[in-house]
Amino acid sequence: MREKLRTITQLLRNAFGRSIGILLSILAAVLVGSIIMLIEGQNPLEIYWLLIKGALGSQRGLLISLQRATPLIFTAIASTLAFRTGVFNVGVEGQFFIGAICGAFVGYAVKLPMIIHLPLTLAAGFLGGALWAFFPTIMRQKLGVSEIITTIMTNYIATFLISYLTNYPLRHTPTTPETPPVQPTAQLAQFVELSGGTIGKGTQAHVGIFVALLVVVVMYIVFKRTRIGYEWRMVGLSFPFSEFGGISLDRTFIGGMLVSGGIAGLGGVVEILGVWREYKDLFAAGFGFRGNLAALLGGQNVIGSTIAALFYGGMEAGALGLEWSAGIPRQLIDIVVGLIIFFMAAEGMWAFVRRIKWVRGARAVRRTTEDLEV
Amino acid sequence: MTAAVEMLGIRKVFPGVVANDNVDLSVEEGEIHALIGENGAGKSTLMNVLFGLHHPEAGAIKIRGNEVHIRKNADAIALGIGMVHQKFKLVPSFTVAENITLGSEPRHRGVFTDRKAVHDSVMEISQRFGLQISPDARIQDLPVGVQQRVEILKALYRQADILILDEPTAVLTPKETRDLFGVIRSLVANGKTVIFITHKLREVMEISDRVTAMRDGKVVGVTKTSETNPTQLARMMVGRDVLLRVTKTPAQPKDVVLQVRDLQVFDDRNLKAVRGVSFDVRAGEIVGVAGVEGNGQRELVEAIVGLRPAWGGEIKVKAKNLTTLNVRQRREVGVSCVPEDRYVRGVALPASIEDNLIVSNYFKPPIAQGPLLKPDVIARHAQEMIETFDVRTPSKDVPAYALSGGNLQKVVLARELSAQPDLFIAAQPTRGLDIGSIEFVHRQIVNARDRGAAVLLVSAELEEIMSLSDRIVVLYEGKIMGTIEGARATEEGLGLWMAGITEATPEVAGSPEVARQLVAH
Structure with a gap:
């Protein structure tokens, strides 16, 4: 009992320390953002208020936040998974797009009843993303090439490959480079369609959010309760130890990256099936990178990354609202988001706060355990 | 003669623990003073207080008779105190000279580092104290023992008269330890005072003039080294008699479990580290692998466990060939290992x-x-x-x-x-542990044998090898110099083999293959 209590307080203390870091970062970003807004001749208080109201103040705002967060949850979880196994998957961006184009293709080219077609399309997205993650991973494991470089490179290849596909073989209309629309049997319903226009009017929020949350739950359980999750965690924490214990590093790294890429690809296809319903060339760049950032913000754990992705989505929705209602350029908001990430990444700034606590804590634990020794 | 260091009534409390409780320490000018005690006894805390890294709640410090207030690290350095920590504080990519002078470099017109002066002053002190070192070598290329020497030079460069060495031998091979002891003696001959933290009693007996023993944050004894013995010191440290020699019954070896034949293994630098080694380990016996570190022990163990490919030869456990199996498959066959790192x-x-x-x-x-x-x-x-x-x-x-x-x-x-496990490998299983833990580990190793496991014990500590092993093989430059029954082994005999001298091997025992192989070489 006492021991349980101690564990709980320890967890709370860690969570608290981390939250303090995030809060301080947000605060610092808000302050610096305010200065920029003042220079721009805007009233920062008003802008922040509008931002929050835009994201959370109405049903519409909330749904837009969710819709914006949906793809980010996928990419954030994908990055988190890779991070946890000790790999920096910068290729989430490309995997997201490859997943999207694969899904779009299966979505329009195949005719099947929905019960088969929709899962098949989602699976195509997953496999596309996984395949795209496979090349850099195999290069890392077999040739020792840094995944950071290869995944960045595969992002470019993905972009140009898809440009080619949408401009030539998969082109639907002569005017714009885009694929034919996906069959209704492969679409993810938007709330506005489901409710006959009563919920989510003027938004494109769709049931894909449930797919995203399902992925979150599954990944949470996988990390906590499964063999493969244990392998991922241990290899990420210490690969010499894992190797000594008999865990196959190749299998774990490659497996982890494939699933990471798969989840990114799944995010891509969900975005297509729920929002766009056809693949427009470069329909939305940056989801992958923002997912990487959300994973960093969220402390590289499943729940934290999800919250960070939702937060990110909310900020974007708020920014959109700002642009519509007050004519304030959304770039201002992008600056604030960028600043938050910047301050978060500048760990050194907050590390000292945490380090003092941590060192004191660790020292106390160490002293007590040493003292216990005969 | 005034004391070089006098610490009186030092008290230091960490959250929940009294690390130093009314501790007195007196170190004479020019002596080698051993500070002994188990992990957590408060030795390092006391020295960190002296070096200005911790602030005591109570107590006074006198240096050469004058009461001083050491508020920060720089105060201690200014008083001529130097400390070599257990974990070295060196910049791996810098040269020896750069590391030594870092922070107080000779300047050229106040701005640029005077590289020649740096080089010369390092040469000068290294010669004065007989510490051979090349000032232009990079730290990352140097073995641990030499890195430690750099740490010592760093302190000397800052004019330290009182040198604190925090468990300096924990990371060293026996040869490096001997070299270090030579350095310490030359320091004292040059008028320095050395405080030597350790929990290895043999070292205390060998190098120190006086001993202060600590337990649970208190001083439990101060004595001249010449007036004490290891058993008495051990009793002081742990408050009871420690079995320095493990009690065990004679081995009852059964079937061969591990069979190694003509094994060849490469090291990380792609040099052949194990060159044609053959031996057996039977169920119910402990085979000790002795040898100066770096003579192929690490590679041998890694090859058996499956972390390193065998380039040639055979490894069989229970007649099953391991060489094509991965780590997990080998573990499933019955191999277990306490790794060196x-x-x-x-x-x-x-x-x-x-x-x-x-x-x-x-x-x-x-x-x-x-x-x-x-x-x-x-x-x-x-x-x-x-x-x-x-x-x-x-x-x-x-x-x-x-x-x-x-x-x-x-x-x-x-x-x-x-x-x-059927085969239990223990590689350097007690390195850096305190006596209580060492005893525990030793008992577990003997228990594993008595349960019927074949035990392969790899250790750089001769004492450990001799007190535990039923049979001993000695590795030298990747080859087996000889095999001998544990009971018949003498420190001198093993020492000769470890030094690569084969002529003096009247006591060759063990499997006929090994004997034949020895003849072949």
Whole structure:
């Protein structure tokens, strides 16, 4: 009992320390953002208020936040998974797009009843993303090439490959480079369609959010309760130890990256099936990178990354609202988001706060355990 | 003669623990003073107080008779105190000279580092104290023993008269230890005073003039080294008699479990580290591999465990050829190992004790059921291991880094022995541990043998090898110099083999193959 209590307080203390870091970062970003807004001749208080109201103040705002967060949850979880196994998957961006184009293709080219077609399309997205993650991973494991470089490179290849596909073989209309629309049997319903226009009017929020949350739950359980999750965690924490214990590093790294890429690809296809319903060339760049950032913000754990992705989505929705209602350029908001990430990444700034606590804590634990020794 | 250092009534409290409780320490000018005690006894805390890294709650410090207030590290350095920490504080990519002068470089017109002056002053002090070193070598290319020498030079460069060495031999090979002792003697001959923290009694007896023993934050004894003996010191440190020699019954060897034939293994630099080694280990016996470190022991163990490919030859366990199997398959055949690098391979420091305990069996029942893990079984397993192996930890959920070395080694032992291995390999199993833990580890090794396991013990500590092994093989430059029964081995004889001298081997025993191989060489 006492021991349980101690564990709980320890967890709370860690969570608290981390939250303090995030809060301080947000605060610092808000302050610096305010200065920029003042220079721009805007009233920062008003802008922040509008931002929050835009994201959370109405049903519409909330749904837009969710819709914006949906793809980010996928990419954030994908990055988190890779991070946890000790790999920096910068290729989430490309995997997201490859997943999207694969899904779009299966979505329009195949005719099947929905019960088969929709899962098949989602699976195509997953496999596309996984395949795209496979090349850099195999290069890392077999040739020792840094995944950071290869995944960045595969992002470019993905972009140009898809440009080619949408401009030539998969082109639907002569005017714009885009694929034919996906069959209704492969679409993810938007709330506005489901409710006959009563919920989510003027938004494109769709049931894909449930797919995203399902992925979150599954990944949470996988990390906590499964063999493969244990392998991922241990290899990420210490690969010499894992190797000594008999865990196959190749299998774990490659497996982890494939699933990471798969989840990114799944995010891509969900975005297509729920929002766009056809693949427009470069329909939305940056989801992958923002997912990487959300994973960093969220402390590289499943729940934290999800919250960070939702937060990110909310900020974007708020920014959109700002642009519509007050004519304030959304770039201002992008600056604030960028600043938050910047301050978060500048760990050194907050590390000292945490380090003092941590060192004191660790020292106390160490002293007590040493003292216990005969 | 005034005391070089006098610490009076030092008290230092950490949250929950009194690390130093009314501690007195007096060190004479020009002596080698050993400060002994087990891990957590408060030795390092006391020295950190002297070096200005901790602030005591109470007490006074006198240096050469004058009372001083050491508020910060720089005060201690200004008073001529230097400290060589257990973990070296060196910049790996810098040269020796750059490291030594870092922070107080000779300047050229006040701005640029005067490289020539740096080089010359390092040459000068290294010659004055007989510390051979090349000022232009990079730290990352130097062996540990030489890096330590750089640390000592760093202190001397800052005009230290009183040198604190915090467990300097923990990271050294026997040869490097001997070299270090030579350095210490030359320092004292040059008028320096040395405080030497250790828990190795043999070193205390060999090098020190006087000893202060600490236990649980208090001083429990001060004595002249010439007036004491290891047994008395051990009793002071732990408050009871320690079995420096493990009690064990004669071995009853049964079938051959491990069979190594003409094994050849390369090291990381792609040099042949194990060159045609053959030996057997039978069930129920402990075979000790002695030898100066770096003579192929590491590569031998890694090749058996499966971390390093065998370039040639055969490794068989229970007549099964291991060479094509991976680590897990070998573990399933019945191989277990306490690895040499406890903190790197033995445990995952950021992972919980619980997670550390299941890395070799998480994939099979009862821990796993299909792809799922069973948290309640894992928790029970962890609790059981913690109790059986007496791991002192606040809970099974704390990360491994919160545990002391001895307790970490217990975690490793618990994991590796709970698999009931047929072949149990223990590589440097007690390095850096305190006496209580060493005894525990030794008992576990003997127990494993008595249970019927074949035990391969690799150690750089001759004492350990001699007191535990039923048979001893000596490795020298990747070859077996000789095999001898544990009871018939003498330190001198083993020493000759370890130095690569074959002529003096009247006591060759062991398997006929080994003998034949010896003849062949």
